[in-house]
Amino acid sequence: MSGDFWFDTILGLVLLTLALATVRAQQLAAAVMIFVVFGLILAVAWARLGAADLALAEAAIGAGLTGALLFSALARQAKAESAPVSKSSSRSSWLVLLLSLMLTGILCFSLWWVPLQPEHHLMPLALEHLANSGTEHPVTAVLLNFRAWDTLLELIVLLLALMGARLVSSPMLQTPQRWPLASQWSKRLAPLLILVAFFVLWRGATAPGGAFQAGALLAAAAVVLRLNHQLPPLHWRYGWVRLIVLSGVLAFVVAGIASALLQYQPALLIHWLEWPLWLAKPLILFIELCATLAIGLTLTLLVVGEPEELSS
Known part of the structure; x- marks a missing residue:
């Protein structure tokens, strides 16, 4: 057997072990830390499968921002809730484990019947029409x-998540004092993250990358600065905050209407998101830039939202 086989086997076993350890952890803080490690290893697994875009998204959002969100939620818990889990919680975790194993069995049984070489391939179809998409990367062509x-619809779901968080938010505990070393690091790390974010956005036209990965990196920079008290609160009452959060959806609406009108199509809903070839590239760049800013600010508000901005 080849080295790739053994590497993939060990990688799969490590993922299963980390997933089980996350469920069985006796401390919430330990569970969160193991979950972050699980997200990073899962990004490696996506890379091994050739899904570089998903690997970037998993590392930035699944492990990075989701980990920060979980640690932020953990910091809001009372000290009494930091104690080891009770016997009832232990029984519940075993029930979750049993249900997870049952679901895994069902998925494995379903995958057994999936043909190794499906009759229809979508990748050749996407590559065939790539020249008419306005971009050189097939994933970007499919998504935009x-x-x-x-x-x-993904941007709308993200917007609804922010609205839901605002409705169910609770007052935060007092923000801890900043650590001088972390403050110095954030001054150097945040500009680098912003630079890399826009590089990933620009690179998404020809290689793995794009708005979601770039937006996650922007959010990471904002979260680092906010946690170190180097970024003022982003209050929801500010008009520019609401405009940026809505800019991703608004960009699609504006681009869709403009495209339909320029093609002289009276049925806007039928031809709403069909870009003409001569206008496809600038429209995609416009949408990706707005989506990047919207995703970045939305994720920032979800992770480090201020109590007055979330409850206003």
Whole structure:
């Protein structure tokens, strides 16, 4: 057997072990830390499968921002809730483990019947029409041209998540004092994250990257600065905050209407997200830039939202 086989086998076993350890952890802080490690290893697994875009998203959002969000939620818990889990919680974790194993068995049984070589391949179809998409990367072409509706709905879901967080938010504990060493590091790390974010956005036209990965990096920079008290609160009452949060969805609406009108199509809903070839590239760049800013600010508000901004 090849070295790749053994590497992938060990990688899969490590993922299963970390997932089990996350469920069985006796301390919430330990569970969160193991979950972050699980997200990083899962990013490696996506890379091994050739899904570089998913690997970037998992590392930035699944492990990075989700980990920060969980640690932020953990910091809001009372000290009494930091104690080891009770016997009832232990029984519940075993029930979750049993249900997870049952679901894994069902998925494995379903995958057994999936043909190794499906009759229809979507990748050749996407590559065949890539020249008419306005971009050179097939994933970007699918997300922002061929299946633009899906991306629009994802932005709407993210917006609804922020609205839901604002409705159920609770007052935060007092923000801890900043650590001088962390403050010095954040001054150097945040500009680098912003630079890399816009590089990933620009690179997404020809290689793995794009708005979601770039937005996650922007959010990471903002979260680092906010946690170190180097960024003022982003209050929801500010008009520019609401405009940026809505800019991703608004960009799709504006681009769709403009495209339909320029094609002289009276049925806007039928041809709403169909970009003409001569306008496809600038429209995609416009949408990606707005989506990057919207995703970045939305994720920032979800992780380090101020109590007065979330409850206003």
